[in-house]
Amino acid sequence: MGETKRIGILTSGGDCAGLNAVIRAVVFRAIGTYGWKVLGISKATQGLMSRPPEFVPLDIEKVDRLLTAGGTVLGTTNKGNPFAFPMADGQLVDRAQEIIDGYHLLGLDAIIGIGGDGSMAILRRLAQQGGLNLVTIPKTIDNDVDITECSIGFDTAVNTATEALDRLHFTAASHSRVMILEVMGRDAGHIAISAGIAGGADVILIPEIPYTIANICGKLRERQEQGKDYSLVIVSEAVRTETGESISSTDPSGQFRYGGIGQYLANQIAVCSGAETRVTVLGHVQRGGTPSPLDRLLASAFGVAAVDLIAEGHYDRMVGWRDRQVISVPIAQAIAHYCVVDPNSTLAKTARGLGIYLGD
Incomplete structure (x- = not known):
């Protein structure tokens, strides 16, 4: 099985149906196949910004019934760019290093970020700056992430x-x-x-x-x-x-x-x-609401594939769906173009x- 890794998972941006199904798939694959530890990061990058970092240890029992649950049990936010984070006094402060330090404080070997193009751009910038091992999963009801034919939540x-x-x-x-x-x-x-x-x-x-x-x-x-x-x-x-x-x-x-x-x-x-x-x-x-069967399938396939990328040491990549199968592409390529009709x-x-x- 190899070394025991500690991986984090977070949901970022607006919520949608299928997020919990991804979390479930990641935990099933990471623990059931590789024997790793999985930490659910609370409220997107804000959980890593907190001191101590806010997280929930995840195991198969905790996530077993999440397949049909809407929203995200980890919480999320679509506010507060960490590179220009709004403070109470109105100032915009760069808090990126706090997030990077939070990753290391938790002893993470890698992190899976579930988000749209904006969230992925921020997560990639953090990963590049702090040397974080990052894999992303596309979710957005707008289905505007390039490369993948479907994003979680759209269906x-x-x-x-x-x-x-x-x-x-x-x-x-x-x-x-x-x-x-x-x-x-x-x-x-x-x-x-x-x-x-x-x-x-x-x-x-x-x-x-x-x-x-x-x-x-x-x-x-x-x-x-x-x-x-x-x-x-x-x-x-x-x-x-x-x-x-x-x-x-x-x-x-x-x-x-x-x-x-x-x-x-x-x-x-x-x-x-x-x-x-x-x-x-x-x-x-x-x-909101219960994810459709297609969103559950995509979430499950994406979650398993993301964990496998970590096992193979392939980082800075996004999983996607094309020609009836899971693919992975560089994150930079996936967010280079906004996908419109x-x-x-x-x-x-x-x-x-x-x-x-x-x-x-």
């Missing part, structure tokens, strides 16, 4: 958005309304286009493809002429107004937030078409082929 988010469209369909038909569903996705429209096709939307709006209110209303009139006096619209939160303005806000902590494009569209559609409109903002419902992709062509208004 569950699409399932949730699709179910919402299924439910809104009947209300729309009953009241002859235009129902607008606003979904997450940051600056990429993967959730909207996937759920829109799966949920039978009539209009799909994503940040990557421009649209006009006139053409949306034209699509609604076309349906009315066909005897269909209701419609479903799904829109990604990062879609801008017709004139190119971003609808967003800043919360009291200074965090940037998208939100409001659904209501903007409802107002514009009501004016140009006379249709009665209603808006549903799905919000964080997309992040290609306007000429198969899904875009499929939407147009089904008569869905996709913009243009």
Whole structure:
């Protein structure tokens, strides 16, 4: 079995379904196959920043029932870049060395970081600066990490958005309304286009493809002429107004937030078409709940593969999914490009082929 290693695992950035399934897989593989010790780091890098470092010893019994649990038992945060960490007095302080020291205080041989492109960029910078042995696993409901075809959390988010469209369909038909569903996705429209096709939307709006209110209303009139006096619209939160303005806000902590494009569209559609409109903002419902079977499978495969990379001494790599198998690539390569929807992709062509208004 070789030497007994001590490895850490942390979840960073926004939560999503499937994180606990990754933790479970890592513990099963690390302890069950290699006889290692696994420490769960609390609240992402903040656990390593604390003194003493905050962690939970993990064993198979503790994680055995985590496969179907949503969220993350380790806690997470998407605030506080350690290289410019906001202090109570308003100052931004570089606390990276504290995190590096926390890794060494725990006597870790390696650490597995589960996060999106932003989290991975920070973790890699810490690893490069402090000589940490790092392997990463992609998770984001936005599915915007390059190289991997799927990130953990995406499939569950699409399932949730699709179910919402299924439910809104009947209300729309009953009241002859235009129902607008606003979904997450940051600056990429993967959730909207996937759920829109799966949920039978009539209009799909994503940040990557421009649209006009006139053409949306034209699509609604076309349906009315066909005897269909209701419609479903799904829109990604990062879609801008017709004139190119971003609808967003800043919360009291200074965090940037998208939100409001659904209501903007409802107002514009009501004016140009006379249709009665209603808006549903799905919000964080997309992040929570029981992970889908696909997210459980990916989480399990990624967790096992990440541990095996450590066993092989292969660091500074991200595991991913391509061509129906797990791969690993340099982290720098995985985060070099932001993965958005290609306007000429198969899904875009499929939407147009089904008569869905996709913009243009």
